[in-house]
Amino acid sequence: MPIATQIEPLSPAQKRVATPFVYGASNSVISQQLHLTTDSVASHLRMARKKLGCPGSSRPVLVHAILTTHQVAPPACHRPAPDFTEAELILLNAIAEHSLSADIARCVGGSGANVRGGVDALIKKACADNPTHLVGLGHAWGLLGKAAIDEPAEPDTAETTGIADARCPNDR
Numbered sequence: 589m590p591i592a593t594q595i596e597p598l599s600p601a602q603k604r605v606a607t608p609f610v611y612g613a614s615n616s617v618i619s620q621q622l623h624l625t626t627d628s629v630a631s632h633l634r635m636a637r638k639k640l641g642c643p644g645s646s647r648p649v650l651v652h653a654i655l656t657t658h659q660v661a662p663p664a665c666h667r668p669a670p671d672f673t674e675a676e677l678i679l680l681n682a683i684a685e686h687s688l689s690a691d692i693a694r695c696v697g698g699s700g701a702n703v704r705g706g707v708d709a710l711i712k713k714a715c716a717d718n719p720t721h722l723v724g725l726g727h728a729w730g731l732l733g734k735a736a737i738d739e740p741a742e743p744d745t746a747e748t749t750g751i752a753d754a755r756c757p758n759d760r
Contacts, residue, residue: 615629707719
């Protein structure tokens with residue numbers, strides 16, 4: 589799903605919600621961390637989708653829109669990107685740009701049934717928690733969006749976000 593060319597900047601409250609969101613945090617976790625209701629978190633994310641021109645998009649597509657437009661910094665990650673194959677990079681881009689499994693499958697030349705296994709394998713290889721976190725890491729590593737071309741924003745640290753950096757459990 590392409591990101592709208594005319595975007596409206598996120599409000600400070602929406603950016604507060606977006607910061608843990610790009611780490612793959614659920615609405616419930618974000619609500620606990622920020623002392624908001626889950627309905628408030630959902631409302632902030634719904635408004636972010638509207639402002640960024642991607643209403644109805646998946647969580648990974650919203651993260652891609654947030655990070656491509658530099659609304660918040662990508663997740664902190666102190667390890668290099670895994671050695672992704674060309675096919676894995678195509679899948680990563682498809683996850684970031686498409687909400688529907690059928691559309692992702694078309695991008696990678698497979699079937700919708702095979703997409704889930706490929707996504708799960710990619711999440712494992714990247715040591716990500718979920719597809720949303722995977723897209724955040726893709727930006728942190730400069731593999732997605734403008735960060736792949738421009739100098740990426742300085743990543744938030746665990747001290748400012750309350751979220752540990754993105755390392756595999758055996759890296760901690």
